[in-house]
Every structure is written in structure tokens, then in C-alpha cells.
Amino acid sequence: MIRTREIMISQEMATLAPYAQKSGESAGRRHPEPPHAFRTEYQRDYARIIHSRAFRRLEYKTQVFLNGTGDHLRTRLTHTMEVVSISRCIARALGLNEDLVEAIALAHDLGHAPFGHSGEEALNEQMRDHGGFDHNEQSLRIVERIEKKYPHIDGLNLTFELLEGLQKHREIYQPPPGSDALCYLNPSLEAQIANLADEIAYYSHDLDDGLDCHLIHPIQLEQLEVWQESYEDVKRRYPEIEGRELNAYVIRCIIDREVEDVIVTSAQRIAAAKVQSVEEVRRQPAALIGYSERLCAANRALRTFLYANLYYHPDVDQVNRRACEMLHRVFAAYLENPNLLGANTVGRMEADGLHRTVCDYLSGMTDRYLLDEYKRLFGA
Numbered sequence: 001m002i003r004t005r006e007i008m009i010s011q012e013m014a015t016l017a018p019y020a021q022k023s024g025e026s027a028g029r030r031h032p033e034p035p036h037a038f039r040t041e042y043q044r045d046y047a048r049i050i051h052s053r054a055f056r057r058l059e060y061k062t063q064v065f066l067n068g069t070g071d072h073l074r075t076r077l078t079h080t081m082e083v084v085s086i087s088r089c090i091a092r093a094l095g096l097n098e099d100l101v102e103a104i105a106l107a108h109d110l111g112h113a114p115f116g117h118s119g120e121e122a123l124n125e126q127m128r129d130h131g132g133f134d135h136n137e138q139s140l141r142i143v144e145r146i147e148k149k150y151p152h153i154d155g156l157n158l159t160f161e162l163l164e165g166l167q168k169h170r171e172i173y174q175p176p177p178g179s180d181a182l183c184y185l186n187p188s189l190e191a192q193i194a195n196l197a198d199e200i201a202y203y204s205h206d207l208d209d210g211l212d213c214h215l216i217h218p219i220q221l222e223q224l225e226v227w228q229e230s231y232e233d234v235k236r237r238y239p240e241i242e243g244r245e246l247n248a249y250v251i252r253c254i255i256d257r258e259v260e261d262v263i264v265t266s267a268q269r270i271a272a273a274k275v276q277s278v279e280e281v282r283r284q285p286a287a288l289i290g291y292s293e294r295l296c297a298a299n300r301a302l303r304t305f306l307y308a309n310l311y312y313h314p315d316v317d318q319v320n321r322r323a324c325e326m327l328h329r330v331f332a333a334y335l336e337n338p339n340l341l342g343a344n345t346v347g348r349m350e351a352d353g354l355h356r357t358v359c360d361y362l363s364g365m366t367d368r369y370l371l372d373e374y375k376r377l378f379g380a
């Protein structure tokens, strides 16, 4: 038996929730393409992202700790895989389109600069008078402009729904070009899930890595409800475990609790809103995917804790600051001598301007490429 695209589309129609985004109802791509015999539109998006250069580079980009610091610490790639896994779980439980949610999650961090958030801040500073730098906007730029895979086309020519999913934190969303639909306030539920799964993943794994590196001590976490509730639950069930074994299992329980809370809360909100289609989801005044109020407040406290105790911990911050000084110097060197840029990049300079072209080039680098480039330009 061969499962054709038509069969997959009819299975989606028969098995997904009415408010799921079905691939057969996609608004399509900027450059129309003939349909594939054996893959739906979102399965094609998924493959395009996996096969992109920007995706492969995620392996050597910082999540929190400078890439290469520890072999089992998260990188931008392993973070992305955790977001995919959490997204898929929530989408499946809610009867939503797993292919779409996975593709959005895979692409959500493509635009991250080397050296994590410090790198992003440094680039934003360099671009202050030239439109700024934001990793979410950069993810869109990569898939729409920078990747080169198809003759005569810029970018990956992804579907409208995938691009919608990458427009995070917008106040207003634009309908697909050429459609007579009105602007709207929220993206598909699949996009909302990928967005929230990103948070669930980093809350839990940054805590995990922080403990693993001894930058955070479990005693500090007693004040946090998110930690304490799972910790007490684990201690009740396994009073004998401690140390790394205990921490790892508490983290596992935190993720589980977050995911369960989002599934139950979102299902209630979807039912209360009585949405019957993805168009109705888009017209809702507020997102339907979310945490319960209690967990939302607890997560806010966790986030504050991570900013205060991990992201700017001297051991993390000093390394990142040094890395950013390098980034500033390399940026300045390219501005002075654009011939140092790669040949493909120079080709975009006339249309995009010098600063944006340098920013695209630098933000696309992995941590180690930038360190090598620094050595090449400035010696040790």
C-alpha cells in the first residue's frame, strides 16, 4: 500500500480537531509549487528546515553556556529538539497538526546569534541606527531571504502557516498576500503551542544545566513553587534518592507537570471559547494555549530567579562579555573592509545595505566560527 498525499490529507480531516490547521487548507507559498505525491505541505516545510544550513549550525551555538563548555550541556540544537518533543506531545493530546507544530518548533531559533542572548544584545547595539537585531525577526529573514536552496528563489519558500508561526509576539498578524481576510490577533493553535513549549523547555533545562554546573544550589530553589512542589512529590515517592539523581528526576517531573497543565488548561479554554475552526482561533482576542493562572505565576517567579541567578551569573556573564567584545571587533572589521565577507553575502549588499549584510553574516555564525574568525583577523 502507498499512502499518498491525498490519503494523508483526508486522514487529517477525519482525525484532527475542527480547530486544527489542516495541511489541505494551507494558504500556500509565496511562489506556488506543484503538490508532492507523498508529502503534505507541512511535511515539506519540516524537511526544508532540517535540510537548511541554519539548522545544522544550531549544533554549535550557545544556549546559555558557551558552546563547547560541557559535552552534555544544552546547545541551541538540543534545546530545539526538546521544544519539538514538548510541542508534539501537547499538539497530539489536543488533536492538532503535529507536522505543523514540529516544523514551527524546528525553525523557531534559526535566527539566534552566536553567544546566545549576549550575542543578540551586541548585534542589536551595532544595528541601533539600522533597524536593530532580534532573533525572532532573524529566523524569518533566514527562511525568507538568506537560505538558498531553489533556483531563482530567495529562502525556503515555506507555507504561510509556518511563517505565521515564526512571527512571535506580534500584536497584529497580516493575512496571506492576495487574500481578502482581515488582520487578526492570534496565530494558529499550533503556533501558540510551539511558542509556549519553548518556554517550558528552557525553564526546565536551564535549571537542569545550572544545577549540573553547580552555578545553582538546590537550597536556593526552595523558595520556588515550581521546584518545591515537584521536589516534595519526588521525595515522598523516592525518599532514598539524592544528588544528581534527585535533581534529574525533579526536572523531569517539572516538565511533565507543565505539559499536563497546558494541555488541561488549553482544552478548557478551547471549549469555553467554542471555536470551531482555525479562522475562529485567529479571531480570538487572546491566546487559547496557556498555563493555569497558578502555574503562570509560579513560572514568572522561576523566570525572575533564572535571570537573577543564572543568566547573569559571573561565570556565565564574564565568558559571554568577552565573547561579545570579539563580536563587536569583528563587526567593525567587516564594516571597514566588506571584502572579508563571503562571496554569497557580498551579493546581497546592494539590496540590503552594508550594516544589515554584516549583521546577517555575523549572526549566522556559530560560536566556534566566530572565535576562529577573530583569531584570523586579530591574532590570538
Ligand code: MG
Binding pocket: 079, 083, 108, 109, 198
Ligand atoms: Mg528557543
